[in-house]
Amino acid sequence: MRNLDITTLRSFVAVADNGGVTRAAGFLHLTQSAVSMQLKRLEELLGLQLLDRSGRTIALTASGEQLLAYARRMVALNDEVIGRLTDQAYEGEIVLGVPHDIVYPAIPQVLQRFNASFPRVKVQLISSFTRSLKEQFSRGECDLILTTETTTSENGETLAERPLCWIGAPNGSAWRQRPLKLAFGRYCTFRPKVVGALDVAGIAWDMVVETDSDRTIEATVSADLAIHTMIEGTEPPHLVQIDHAGNLPELPVQLINLYGAETSGSPMVSELAFLVRKAFQNISAPLAAAQSHWTAA
Missing domain, CATH: 1.10.10.10 (Winged helix-like DNA-binding domain superfamily/Winged helix DNA-binding domain)
Known part of the structure; x- marks a missing residue:
């Protein structure tokens, strides 16, 4: 050759x-x-x-x-x-904030792709709640953040609109019990919307897990001891959407928003924002199709 x-x-x-x-x-x-x-x-x-x-x-x-x-x-x-x-111009650190429940499946693939283009740039991933992330962003502690909200604040960019869905254990029956057993984070922005929808539907509920740990919530739901809600398409493989046939109320649409992309002035931050944008715009497709897109791209 x-x-x-x-x-x-x-x-x-x-x-x-x-x-x-x-x-x-x-x-x-x-x-x-x-x-x-x-x-x-x-x-x-x-x-x-x-x-x-x-x-x-x-x-x-x-x-x-x-x-x-x-x-x-x-x-x-x-x-x-x-x-x-x-080039030292492509060295440094970017702080990316992402809510716990939308880290998977997109963010690991985003980080992998960004590292391939900018191997000398460290991306510090902060996983927290939307409210905390917005406070950190306002203090200049994050370069980019994602949020899950029902509206978009100033300088925010909506990447996807997806409904909340009820999540439970595979072949689980916890969703049939009354009062309905729930597991949520203390500062989860979905929580007031979920309990409000249950109250309107006249369904009694009991908050059996109230924690700061997503792992605790996942373990409880996986054991079929409670149910939870997540944005459609972001549920982990060991949990499933509940086919409740209308026995649970419909939940509102959530926006996945991006902040910081338009104000950074950094080509590295702009590239990371581009990859994040590309990943979450695919969230409207089924999870398998989104993963196929990333593999083929």
Whole structure:
């Protein structure tokens, strides 16, 4: 297999751009003989004549014209890779805040993709409640935050609109019990909407778990000792949406909002915001379709 050398391609592009070997050598800070040798080596590798040397000035042959477009792209890509991996401009730390219940499945994939592009940038992930995240963002402690809300505040961007759904254990029966046993976080923004809907529907309820730990909630619900609510499409694989056939009230639509993307001024933050935006815009599709999109992209 023959491999093109970036150094020779760079010399070729310089000759084409500067109209000759002499000017290209000055631009590259090389001797004329060094540039000529690189061009000869490139022609020998390809088995093609790239330069027409018959006139007073050097011109590109048809093959040379065809190679030039590829050479520009390969040199530019090489420089981008080197810049991303070594330039101090692409070092630092970004603080990303995400509510507990929408970390999966999107955020791990976002972090993986961002790290591939900016390996020298650390992303500190803070997982908390929407209210806490907005307070931290207002104090400048987060660069980007996601929230789950029913409205969008100033400078916010809505990425997705999805309904809340009832979540329980696979083949569970806790949702049939009365009073209905619930497990929620103390500061969960869904909680007042859920209990309000139950009150309107005349369904008695009992808050059997009130905690700051999502793991505690998941363990309780997985054991079929209570039920919970989550945004449709974000439930973990060990929990399922409850097919209650209308025996539980319908729940309101929630907005997944992004804050900080328009005010950062940082290309790294903008890139992270782009990946987050792309991930959560896919949340309107079934989870499997969203994962397929990420794999194919």
